[in-house]
Every structure is written in structure tokens, then in C-alpha cells.
Amino acid sequence: MRFTLNGKVVNVRAHPMKRLLDVLREDCHLTGTKEGCGEGECGACTVLVNGAAVTSCLVPVGQVRGARVTTIEGLKRHRALQEAFVSEGGAQCGICTPGMIMTASTLGPSPSLDEIRSALAGNLCRCTGYGGIYRAVQRAGKKKHGGRL
Amino acid sequence: MRTPLSPLRLFEPRSLRDALRLLADEGPLVPLAGCTDVYVSLNAGAPPGTRFLNLWALDELRRIEVRGSTLMIGALATYTQLARSKPVQARLPMLAAAAREIGGIQIQNRGTIGGNIGTGSPAGDSLPVLAAAAAVVVLQNARGRRQVPFNRFYTGYRASVRRPDELIVAVEVPAVDGRQWFRKVGTRAAQAISKVVMAGVRADRPRVALGSVAPTVIRATRTEAVLAETGDVAEARRALMTEIAPIDDLRSTAAYRRRVAGNLLERFWADTGIADRRSPIAD
Ligand SMILES: Cc1cc2nc3c(=O)[nH]c(=O)nc-3n(C[C@H](O)[C@H](O)[C@H](O)COP(=O)(O)OP(=O)(O)OC[C@H]3O[C@@H](n4cnc5c(N)ncnc54)[C@H](O)[C@@H]3O)c2cc1C
Numbered sequence: 458m459r460f461t462l463n464g465k466v467v468n469v470r471a472h473p474m475k476r477l478l479d480v481l482r483e484d485c486h487l488t489g490t491k492e493g494c495g496e497g498e499c500g501a502c503t504v505l506v507n508g509a510a511v512t513s514c515l516v517p518v519g520q521v522r523g524a525r526v527t528t529i530e531g532l533k534r535h536r537a538l539q540e541a542f543v544s545e546g547g548a549q550c551g552i553c554t555p556g557m558i559m560t561a562s563t564l565g566p567s568p569s570l571d572e573i574r575s576a577l578a579g580n581l582c583r584c585t586g587y588g589g590i591y592r593a594v595q596r597a598g599k600k601k602h603g604g605r606l
Numbered sequence: 607m608r609t610p611l612s613p614l615r616l617f618e619p620r621s622l623r624d625a626l627r628l629l630a631d632e633g634p635l636v637p638l639a640g641c642t643d644v645y646v647s648l649n650a651g652a653p654p655g656t657r658f659l660n661l662w663a664l665d666e667l668r669r670i671e672v673r674g675s676t677l678m679i680g681a682l683a684t685y686t687q688l689a690r691s692k693p694v695q696a697r698l699p700m701l702a703a704a705a706r707e708i709g710g711i712q713i714q715n716r717g718t719i720g721g722n723i724g725t726g727s728p729a730g731d732s733l734p735v736l737a738a739a740a741a742v743v744v745l746q747n748a749r750g751r752r753q754v755p756f757n758r759f760y761t762g763y764r765a766s767v768r769r770p771d772e773l774i775v776a777v778e779v780p781a782v783d784g785r786q787w788f789r790k791v792g793t794r795a796a797q798a799i800s801k802v803v804m805a806g807v808r809a810d811r812p813r814v815a816l817g818s819v820a821p822t823v824i825r826a827t828r829t830e831a832v833l834a835e836t837g838d839v840a841e842a843r844r845a846l847m848t849e850i851a852p853i854d855d856l857r858s859t860a861a862y863r864r865r866v867a868g869n870l871l872e873r874f875w876a877d878t879g880i881a882d883r884r885s886p887i888a889d
Pocket residue numbers: 496497498636637638639640641642643644645646654661681682707708709710713716717718719720721722723724725729730731732772773774775797798799800
């Protein structure tokens with residue numbers, strides 16, 4: 458199964474119905490992507506497929522053949538976002554953080570609070586109460602990193 | 607994942623023709639579109655079958671286009687596509703509104719209209735829209751196509767007229783005259799399954815369709831008749847109570863659903879009544 462992972466072409470041998478989440482963690486040894494609920498509700502396993510946020514616990518790896526997959530490990534252009542999560546208290550236990558950052562990275566520049574809330578509606582956090590997360594995304598959005606978040 | 611992979615087999619056709627041939631020769635197969643329903647079952651250890659058919663590569667089923675006065679929506683069109691589509695926004699704004707309220711963006715990026723129809727949950731949010739729009743489901747097998755009016759597609763709870771060798775390839779939506787309205791009531795805006803969902807069209811012959819109030823999505827034809835003949839929404843509300851049969855479940859109670867359904871009907875009528883008021887789904 459060939460696809461592009463964080464900019465490099467990879468070829469994995471896996472059952473085509475194996476979850477992308479498990480292929481990333483077990484076959485590609487990228488453990489930044491987390492499993493929360495395993496049913497599409499929490500967003501902890503969010504990665505980008507061809508630039509769009511998807512929950513990797515609901516994606517059979519056979520459906521990313523030939524696609525571009527980006528995980529938290531490959532999110533090089535979004536340092537401002539990652540730093541803002543640290544400085545604004547956007548992360549506590551951290552299990553939701555990679556998914557939050559992946560989803561937030563798909564927002565346009567200078568998103569409004571409303572846009573941030575609705576974009577992150579599919580990412581749950583049990584620790585922060587969301588305030589720190591929204592502040593972090595807003596702050597990074599204002600800094601405009603390469604025109605995007 | 608609580609389902610072991612080794613007994614599962616995935617067929618991966620490159621074209622619709624191949625897919626239909628596989629269904630004929632190798633069936634029954636469980637079609638896979640965006641997997642936002644099927645993988646929830648697999649993750650829970652309750653696979654809907656052992657042999658699957660991957661439709662995701664069939665770009666020919668993703669198109670949204672206008673032919674004459676008909677809006678053609680390919681079965682693989684995702685909610686993100688539907689919400690952004692200019693022809694959908696212009697002709698069927700209630701579908702764009704429904705698409706924006708389904709799941710979160712991760713689900714909208716993967717979930718398809720064909721999958722919503724295929725699952726056939728009474729709570730499927732696109733279904734009242736298709737019912738109110740008098741849409742037609744296009745089914746195809748290796749021998750040909752047939753068109754089934756959406757309002758005759760379901761035969762019972764999660765049961766439909768689709769035969770095992772057929773795929774849903776598209777929905778066709780004729781021009782809808784009148785003002786369209788959509789409203790979903792759930793525990794919160796995103797990621798929540800509807801407690802009651804309603805789509806309406808305000809025209810000389812109004813149309814009203816609801817989800818989560820019966821074993822399948824329904825067109826409330828008696829309610830529609832009262833509205834058309836008298837325009838008396840209180841009487842229409844009484845008619846509606848005679849044609850819905852909601853149940854108690856873990857998301858809500860039958861009594862609450864009845865009340866919400868009645869309130870939604872009144873809201874629909876009030877929102878769409880004043881000629882110069884903007885349609886509530888247009889913002
Ligand atoms: C977190 C979460 C939130 C959700 N929120 C909502 C919501 O708010 N509203 C809502 O309505 N739904 C919701 N859903 C359910 C789901 O996203 C939708 O039903 C979606 O439309 C399913 O589409 P899919 O492409 O992912 O279907 P799949 O899971 O791929 O398939 C679903 C069913 O349809 C069949 N099928 C798919 N395509 C075809 C075809 N072309 N021909 C024949 N059969 C086909 C499959 O075999 C399967 O039985 C949610 C799901 C999750 C996980």
C-alpha cells in the first residue's frame with residue numbers, strides 16, 4: 458500500500474481494512490496520533506488526508522492509497538500553533554492535543570472564535586474546559602505563520 | 607479495533623462497472639463509502655459482514671451537477687462537498703444546511719449522502735430533506751438502473767427496496783418551488799444524533815418531513831393537507847400528532863419528541879410565513 462506520509466512516499470504491508478490509526482502507530486511507528494474513543498466522536502486520532510481533517514480510527518488504510526497523509530509529526534509549518542498551545546495552557550494531559558492541532562491547522566488565517574469553535578466541535582477535551590485551546594488557536598491565528606495558522 | 611481483520615476480505619474495484627460486476631459475481635458484499643457508520647460497528651466488534659466492497663476510489667460517483675431542472679448528486683458526495691456546492695446552495699439550501707450540522711468537520715469530510723441513505727437510520731439528517739424535496743434514488747446493478755422515489759425507498763426500520771446486487775449511485779432532485787426550511791434538535795449542535803429533525807417546504811402545497819419520530823423518515827402527508835387547505839397551524843399540529851409514532855430510547859422520550867415535533871412545525875410555519883423575512887437557513 459503506497460501513500461505519502463508527511464511528505465515521504467511509504468509502502469506498508471497491511472490488511473487494507475486495517476485502521477489508518479493502527480497503521481500509523483504500529484507499522485509506521487508514529488505514535489503522535491492518539492486513540493481516544495475509537496468511534497469517531499472524540500477527534501483524538503485526527504490526521505489530514507489530502508489536506509482534509511479526518512478521524513483515522515474510521516479510515517481503512519486501503520482508502521488512502523495514493524493519498525497525502527499528514528500527522529502531528531509532519532506538521533512543520535505550524536510551529537506558532539504548537540507554541541501557542543504551550544503558552545496559553547491549551548494542553549493538560551495532552552491526549553487531545555495532536556488532534557486539536559491537526560484540525561486547527563486546517564483553519565484559514567485569523568479565524569474568529571465562532572469559526573474556531575465550529576471547526577473544533579469534533580475534538581473533545583476532558584481537561585482544559587476549551588478556554589485555553591480557543592485562546593491558543595486565536596493567538597496563533599493572529600501571528601499568521603506563512604499566511605496560515 | 608474489536609473486530610479481527612484476518613477473516614475480512616476487501617474487494618477494490620477501479621470503476622463502477624467493476625464494482626457492479628463484483629457485486630453480481632462475488633456478492634453479497636457490504637459497500638464501503640466514507641466508513642463513518644461501518645467502522646463504528648467494526649470498532650465495536652459488530653461487523654456488518656465479512657466481505658466488503660470499497661467504493662471510495664470511484665470518482666464517477668462524486669459528481670454534483672445540474673441537468674435541465676434536475677440536481678444530480680452522486681452517492682459519494684460528502685457533506686463538505688454538499689455544504690460548499692453552489693448548485694446545492696442555490697437549489698436545495700435545506701440540504702446544505704443539513705450537511706453543515708452533521709457530525710464535526712472530520713465526519714463531514716468523509717460521510718456521504720449515499721452512506722446516510724444506505725444506513726437508513728430514522729435519525730439520518732439528510733433523509734427528511736430528501737423526503738421533502740421528493741428526491742429519487744438511483745439504484746444500479748450490472749444489468750441496469752432503476753429509479754425509486756425516495757418516499758418509497760424504505761420498507762421498514764433500516765430496511766429498503768435496495769437489492770443486494772445494487773448500489774445507490776445517485777440521488778436526483780427535481781426543482782423545489784417554495785421556501786425551504788431545515789431544523790435539527792439534538793443535545794448540541796455538533797456530533798449529536800438528532801432527537802427530532804425536520805425539513806419543510808413552504809409552497810401552495812407545503813411539504814413536511816421528519817426524522818426520529820417513526821421507524822423510518824416520514825412525509826407528514828395529513829399535516830401537509832391541513833396546511834394546504836386551511837393554513838391553520840394549530841390544526842396541522844393536531845394532525846401531525848396522529849401521524850408520528852416516536853419511541854422512548856436513550857436519547858429522548860416519546861413525549862418530548864412529540865412536543866418538539868409540534869413546536870418545529872409551528873416554527874417552520876412562522877419562519878417561512880412573512881414574505882420579506884430571510885429564510886432561516888440562508889444565513
Ligand atoms: C461522530 C459521528 C457523528 C455523526 N453525526 C451524524 C449526524 O449528525 N447526522 C447523521 O445523519 N449521521 C451522523 N453520523 C452517521 C454517519 O456519519 C452518516 O450516516 C454518514 O452519512 C454515513 O456515510 P458514509 O459514507 O460514512 O457511510 P458508510 O459507513 O461507508 O456506509 C454506511 C452504510 O451504507 C452502505 N452504503 C454506503 N454507500 C453505499 C452506496 N453507494 N450504495 C449502497 N450502499 C451504500 C454501507 O454498506 C453501510 O451499510 C455520525 C457518525 C459519527 C461517527
